[in-house]
Amino acid sequence: MAAPRVFPLSCAVQHYAWGKMGSRSEVAQLLASSDPGAAISEDKPYAELWMGSHPRGDAKILDDRISQKTLGQWIAENQDCLGSKVKDMFHGKLPFLFKVLSVETALSIQAHPNKELAEKLHLQAPQHYPDANHKPEMAVALTSFQGLCGFRPVEEILTFLTKVPEFQFLIGDKAATQLKQSMGGDSRSMASALQSCFSHLMKSEKKVVVEQLNLLVKRISQQVAAGNNMEDIYGELLLQLHQQYPGDIGCFAIYFLNLLTLKPGEAMFLEANVPHAYLKGDCVECMACSDNTVRAGLTPKFIDVPTLCEMLSYTPTKDRLFLPAQSQEDPYLYIYDPPVPDFTVMKMQVPGSVAEYKVLAVDSASILLVVQGRVTASTPTTQTPIPLQRGGVLFIGANERVSLKLAVPSDLLLFRACCLL
Ligand SMILES: [Zn+2]
Numbered sequence: 001m002a003a004p005r006v007f008p009l010s011c012a013v014q015h016y017a018w019g020k021m022g023s024r025s026e027v028a029q030l031l032a033s034s035d036p037g038a039a040i041s042e043d044k045p046y047a048e049l050w051m052g053s054h055p056r057g058d059a060k061i062l063d064d065r066i067s068q069k070t071l072g073q074w075i076a077e078n079q080d081c082l083g084s085k086v087k088d089m090f091h092g093k094l095p096f097l098f099k100v101l102s103v104e105t106a107l108s109i110q111a112h113p114n115k116e117l118a119e120k121l122h123l124q125a126p127q128h129y130p131d132a133n134h135k136p137e138m139a140v141a142l143t144s145f146q147g148l149c150g151f152r153p154v155e156e157i158l159t160f161l162t163k164v165p166e167f168q169f170l171i172g173d174k175a176a177t178q179l180k181q182s183m184g185g186d187s188r189s190m191a192s193a194l195q196s197c198f199s200h201l202m203k204s205e206k207k208v209v210v211e212q213l214n215l216l217v218k219r220i221s222q223q224v225a226a227g228n229n230m231e232d233i234y235g236e237l238l239l240q241l242h243q244q245y246p247g248d249i250g251c252f253a254i255y256f257l258n259l260l261t262l263k264p265g266e267a268m269f270l271e272a273n274v275p276h277a278y279l280k281g282d283c284v285e286c287m288a289c290s291d292n293t294v295r296a297g298l299t300p301k302f303i304d305v306p307t308l309c310e311m312l313s314y315t316p317t318k319d320r321l322f323l324p325a326q327s328q329e330d331p332y333l334y335i336y337d338p339p340v341p342d343f344t345v346m347k348m349q350v351p352g353s354v355a356e357y358k359v360l361a362v363d364s365a366s367i368l369l370v371v372q373g374r375v376t377a378s379t380p381t382t383q384t385p386i387p388l389q390r391g392g393v394l395f396i397g398a399n400e401r402v403s404l405k406l407a408v409p410s411d412l413l414l415f416r417a418c419c420l421l
Pocket residue numbers: 110111112137270276
């Protein structure tokens with residue numbers, strides 16, 4: 001009997017403090033649905049579900065016929081299942097970590113280094129930069145999902161400098177004037193002016209930041225109490241962030257970075273050096289295997305200001321939505337294929353009228369998550385079909401042909417991470 005190359009997984013949950021509490025969390029809901037034995041504590045945050053082989057959350061294999069306990073252990077001994085190109089390029093390891101996130105309070109504003117910088121930082125300061133890899137990320141919304149991503153167009157930043165004198169104060173007249181004058185010039189002088197403004201903000205003295213933030217919070221609160229709408233300067237968001245992170249420099253970042261509210265199925269891609277933050281909502285996320293994060297605020301953690309100001313991509317971009325392509329071979333399949341080799345995310349939306357759905361075979365190990373619907377999965381060689389419902393996670397070895405029979409005639413929503421080389 002051939003060893004199974006397709007099997008269900010039980011995935012690790014991370015209870016970080018910023019997660020949504022109890023059963024309001026998509027992570028908790030998926031967990032409760034897939035594992036009726038899982039007891040959800042309503043007073044505990046369920047922040048992340050890790051679907052992969054990361055040492056801090058290696059998925060457990062739910063198949064008695066397999067001797068290895070975890071996905072990481074199994075892959076180490078079955079590297080061919082990664083796919084031949086993936087195996088060679090990523091040295092016998094699964095190159096991505098697939099996650100579900102349920103965000104209640106904002107995560108830190110951050111950026112991730114490219115490979116070259118990651119190698120340098122890891123060599124210089126391994127205590128802050130634990131590996132030498134880059135960490136591109138993609139988030140696809142499951143519910144309405146709010147985040148900050150990339151620098152705003154300069155016109156928008158200039159408008160905030162006029163409307164928010166506290167913001168202008170921290171940046172200073174000189175840098176603000178330089179930014180204004182860079183308008184209409186070449187992109188290099190604009191980037192340099194933007195860098196100068198951002199660096200002034202980040203290098204402001206803590207005491208001055210707190211003073212200016214308090215002035216702004218007071219001003220917005222008074223205006224809101226008087227019945228005035230402050231949405232032209234994101235009054236509500238500013239108050240919300242200040243409540244979560246009082247006195248934090250990151251509160252001002254909303255005037256520098258694009259604010260995105262993704263609808264379910266919409267995505268953002270965070271390439272190297274793009275400043276970003278997740279603010280609220282649920283998403284599936286895929287990333288390269290790395291823990292290298294340079295933080296810029298909304299955090300009590302270490303902020304490496306010089307590295308951050310130096311590394312960021314100061315290219316203002318308005319439209320940060322990342323659009324999937326509909327597959328030519330499968331009308332139910334949408335492919336989010338970022339310009340990095342490490343991962344691709346697929347979304348499958350199958351109407352309940354389809355009795356059987358064939359999952360596209362790819363030359364890569366992949367991980368499939370059932371967000372909605374109920375199926376039984378089988379391959380040409382499986383003896384017993386594998387039942388999967390909402391929250392179910394399936395590992396699929398490279399080139400395996402998996403067929404899903406709909407157990408009930410209701411629509412299916414599936415996400416899958418793989419590596420298309
Ligand atoms: Zn990130």
